[in-house]
Amino acid sequence: MPRSITYRQALNEGLDEELAHDDNVVIIGEEVAEYNGAYKVTEGLWNKWGDKRVIDAPISEAGFIGMGIGASMLGVRPVMELMFFSFAYVAFDQMMNNAATVRYMSGGLIHVPIVVRGPANGGTNVGATHSHTPENIFANMPGLKVVSPATAYDAKGLIKTAIRDNDPVYFMESTVLYGQEWEVPENDEIDGGELLIPLGVADVKREGSDLSLIAHGGSVITALKAADHLASEHGIEADVIDLRSIRPLDETTILDSVKKTNRAVYVEENKPFCGVGAQIASMIQEKAFDYLDAPVVRVTSMDSPAIYSPPLEEIQIPYPELVVNKALSIC
C-alpha cells in the first residue's frame, strides 16, 4: 500500500532532496532554520544541513529576496521562503523589476535561477494583509513562472522541478493544504528514482464527460468536492483539471477537456478582475468557441479585500456549494 504524507512533508522531502542534489541550493527565509519554519515546511533541514545551506533571514523581504536574486545571477540557486506570499508585496520591486526583467534587459546574458515559495491562500481568518493570492499578478509578468500545487504529490514533484529550473519560479502553496495527506510514492517506487513533475503540464484530477471544472491550488480541492456532489446529487460527471503550473500553462489539457464536455467553470481564490480564470475563459472562447454549449463562467473570491470574521470568510472564498450552483447554472 502506498504511503501517505502531508503536503508539508512532501515539500520538506523535495527541499531535502534538492539540497542533496545540488550544492548550490540554499534555503533562506524568516524562521526557516532554527525555528524549523513558521509552518514547519523546513523542519529538520537546518539540523541536517547546517548554517551554510539553511539560513534565517531578518524580517526584511525586499532585502533578502533581492539578495537572493543577486546571488542567483552568480549561479547560487536560492530557495527563498516568504512566510506568507502576501509579503511579496514588500519585495515587489525586486521580484518584478529585477528577477523578471534582468534577463531580457541584458539581452539574454543573465539568468535568475531562483525559487520564491510560500503560502498564498485565504480561509484562515488572518485578514486582508495575510490572505493575498497573487498568482495572477505574477503570472502577468513575462520572465516569471508561477506554480500552485494542490496535493502533496504535486507539491513534491513541482518544488523539485522548480528548483532545477533556470528561470525564476514563484511557488504558491496553501496553509490550508499543509496538513492534508495524499499518497506520495517512495523514491524507490518511481521510475528514475525521484518524483519530478514538469512545469506546464496540467493534471486531470477527476474524469467526467458533462462539465470541465478547471482550477489551481486549493481551489482544486473545492472543485473535487463540488464534482462529487454534482455526481451524487445531480448525475453530472465533471472533469476536474488542475493547472498545477499557471505559467507556463498547459492549454492542451484544458481544451481537450472542454471539447469533450462543452461546458467550463473556472474556480479560484483570486479576485475576479483579471484573475487566472479570466485568462483561461478568454483562451477557451477563442480556441474552442464552436464546442461551447454555454458561456464559460468563473467562481472567484468575492470582490472585496479578505474579511476577518470567520463565518463570513468561509463564504467570501469559493466553497463547494457555490461551485455546484455555478455549474448548475450552465448545465
Place this chain on the structure above:
Amino acid sequence: MATKTSNSTESQFVKAEINQKLSSEEKVEFLRTMLRIRRFEQESLRHYQGDKMGGFLHLYIGQESVAVGTIALLGENDHVITAYRDHGHALTVGMGMNECMAELFGKATGCSKGKGGSMHYFAPDKNYWGGHGIVGGQTPLGAGLAFGLKYKGLKGCCLCYLGDGAINQGAFHESLNLAELWDLPVIYIIENNGYSMGTSQVRSSAHPPEGLAARAIGYGMEWDIINGEDLYEIRAKTKIAVDRAHEESRPTILEIATYRYEGHSVADANAKKYRTKEEIQKYKTEHDPIQIWKTTLLAEGVITEDDFKALNKEAGDEAKEAAKFADESPFPESSSIMDDVYWEVDENTESGRTGRHFFSD
C-alpha cells in the same frame, strides 16, 4: 559634491602603497579611460539631441574619476553593479564604445541587443551586472553578488554604486543590515553629486554631521568619505575597503564627493534652475577630475601637453567611430522581441518546450 580644490600632486594619498607602485602606463590609462568616458558621453549627447535615441540619457560627465579610481583596484573575483548612470562604469570595466553606443541607438549590435537602453548595460563576462533603472533597486543585488562570492568560497568583493538620492530607499537600508549581519564582502559606494534629481542633498537626506556614509555607524559598519577629484585618495581609501572585503569578508560604505555637470538626465528641464550656473561653472573650472589628473601627470612629468591632446583626440575619434558604428548598425529583428525572456525557452530545453510561456499571438 566636492568641498575643496585639490591637486593630486599635493595629495597626502600619493604616498599610499597602492599609489606608490603605480606605473606611468597605469596613470596614463586612468586619464585615457576618463577621457574616453567623457568623449563617449559628449558624443552620445549630440546624437540624443539629433533624435538618434529615445528615452533617457543620464550622463556621468564630471564623475569619471569615481568609476576609474575604484574599478582599477579590482581583480578576477571582484564584481561591479550600479544604477542607471552606468556608462562610465561600463567603459571602465572594459566594455567597448561600439556596443555601448549601439545600445543607446537601440540597435541589434548593442550590448543588450537594444533591449535595455542607456540605463541597462550588462557584461557578466567582465563581472559587470548592470545598469539598474530603479533608484536603490540594485543595492540588494549587490549584497547578493557578495553573498554568492562568499557562498562559493571565492575571495572577492562587489562594488555596488548608488547615488546620494538612493540612500533613502528602504531596500538600501535592508541591504546594509544584511551586509553587516552576514559579513558580506560588499562595498557600497555613494557617488554623492549633491542632487537627487532636482532636490539637493540638504532637502532630501538626514544624516550625521560627518556625512551620508556615517549612517553606517547605525549598522556597526565601516565607512569613509572621499574627495572624488583626487584619484590618489579614491584609490588609497577604496583599497582599504577592498582589503577589508577580501581579508575579513566585511562590508564598507564609501561616500565619494563628486559633481555632475549635466542634468539628472538629458530630459532634466530644470538642470540649471535648482543650482546656479556659477556653481556648475565653478566645478568645471576648479574641480574637474580630468583636468586635475592631467595637472597631476604634467607635474609628475608622466605626460606632456601634447600627450594629453593626443589622448583626447584619440578618445574623441573613438567615440565618433562608435557613433558611426551605431548609426550604421541594423535595428533588431522584430522577432527578437520574444527572445531572452526565459532561459529555458531560449535554450530550447524540455522545460522550455513544455506548456505555453507566451500569451500574445
